[in-house]
Amino acid sequence: MTALLLRDLRLATRAGGGFGLGLAFFLLVAVLVPLGVGPEPALLARIAPGILWVGALLACLLSLDRIFALDFEDGSMDLLAIAPIPLEGVVAVKALAHWLVTGLPLTLLSPVLGVLLNLPGPGYVWLVLSLALGTPALSLIGAFGAALTVGLKRGGLLLSLLVLPLYVPTLIYGAEAVRRGVDGQGAPTALLLLAGITAGAAALLPFAAAAAIRVNLR
Amino acid sequence: MPDLGKYAVAVLGSYGATVFLLAVLVGVSLWRSARMRRALREVEARQGTTHG
């Protein structure tokens, strides 16, 4: 398990691994939105939580198809499927690796982008907390979508179509937590619900994803 | 024809849109059904297979 995690991290950070692409995309969103909607601080402050969450979600989406596709093409998936570790564990570890190279850096970068978008002071804590709790769910749901589409030649667009509706609850609770955090009331409830989704996704989705991979392998 | 008053556009529009969408759905279903029936009959005739 550890070996698999280390290998995936190593592959992601080595040349051609695509590490940082999601971060760059996140940064682009945070720069483009003010250019698009105008520089008025009050407006930016109001939409900042939503923009940051949508940006993080899209940045996450960008690298999803790599979770299983590469291993599937070069035959590693066949070998992992008959290896001593359960396929469910493989899925969980790969989702974790995806989170470590996308979700975690996004979370750490988000306060900086919050400054760019004029996020009000009380929002920062909730922004980081909600992303830290919510992005693992994004990786897990994404891993499930990637498992469904792994056998397809052009699965990228289909993957987005399948995964986006599944992202709705996470997005709503996440952005809502930040928004309520800014207003100073009710943020913990949203955060709790967000944590619930992540926990539920971590408990159930690896099984669904492993089942989908087994189907795609045969 | 009942008097629909100022909402005529909305009501007629809804009925029109519904009838149109349902007609498309039914039409496509029937067309695909007929096409598949024909294609299957051709292949069965060629291969000399029957149901079963």
Next chain:
Amino acid sequence: MQTSARLLPWLAGLSVLCLTAGGIWGFFFTPDDFRQGSTVKIIYLHVPAAMMAINGWIMMLVTSLIWLIRRHHVSALAAKAAGPVGLTMTVIALVTGALWGQPMWGTWWAWDPRLTSFLILTLFYLGYIALWSAVEDPDTAADLTSVLCIVGSVFAVLSRYAVNFWNQGLHQGASLSLDKEENVADVFYLPLLVCIAGFVLLFVTLVLLRTRTEIRARRLQSLLARERMA
């Protein structure tokens, strides 16, 4: 296959009958609502379509489960057949809702919980249908879409709660329920029931017809595969 062949014309006839009767009754012979004016007539399309949109998904969920557990092929094909029918119903509900909302709420679209949930349901249907058409091997497609349908159902319910949490909305509560029939007055209620029956029958008819098509398509595919192998 034989049972459904005998049943199909009757079902088709009945659904046409119910729909015409309900439609004409609703359209021509019901009074206007004192608040909503003639727009109330939209209810005869909007409510049944919305019900069938949700029932369509539930049917897909049940047939998917049957396929995964019992490996009954027809079940998977019925789920596939229900997809586009459910999608059309969802679109009808959204379109008639927008046309109704414009005069009533002064806007075509509002990010109201019910409307938003339906929009999300549309996306689920689209994804489901797209996955069916993207996967070539029929059994693989059936397995993958079934898993998607189950996971999607869980997330659809979650979305429903999330959307409520996010915005409390303009939409009136459910128009029909067993214990509170006075929600909608009798004059509107009876033709509405006929319309609902019509939509249910239409749904069943279409799903049967499309399932028969899918079974034929499946057989055709196998025959062609056998031809290539021989």
Next chain:
Amino acid sequence: MELTVTDLACARGGVTVLAGVSLTLPAGRALVLRGPNGIGKTTLLRTVAGLQPAVSGRVLAAPESLTYAAHADGLKAALTTRENLAFWAAIHGQGGVEDALTALNLTGLQDRPAQHLSAGQKRRLGLARLLVTGRPVWLLDEPTVSLDAASVALFGQVLRGHLAKGGAALIATHVDLGLDEAGVLDLTGFRAQSRSLGGVFDEVFA
């Protein structure tokens, strides 16, 4: 440590291609699968490996005793030879990779990224993976593709060593590996006769 296949039928793309395949592979033996292209050698090996479900019949083997090597080697271009091998060793809970590197003459290439290896060298690395899994029963699908004569001989030696240690191998190949002790199973006789269309039609067109 024995592989038994009983009355196995397997399908490719929904059509049953092989039926009634039975074989026994005791420890220390190798069995070569023969038959024309498209007969279903790969399908049979994948079914035995458990990667796809059998149409009917049974595959009996000790749990976690099988490993599989096919056209795709499961190598990561960005990792070195040693890293690739060490990963698979770790996944299978095995230690050193030195023996495997030496056995397939890869020691000189151990720090080269897999993307700079030739096709034959990659193939050798893929075969070295078999050694680090520590699994006794090898299922090999065309193991000698893109290997030169010397490498084929080298692999023959490795295989013989594996058998001598009580391993077993089921091999689909057209090349003579120089294994005198290997049995041969010609799959031509097991071509599925009825070409049944499968479940849907039995259910519906009763």
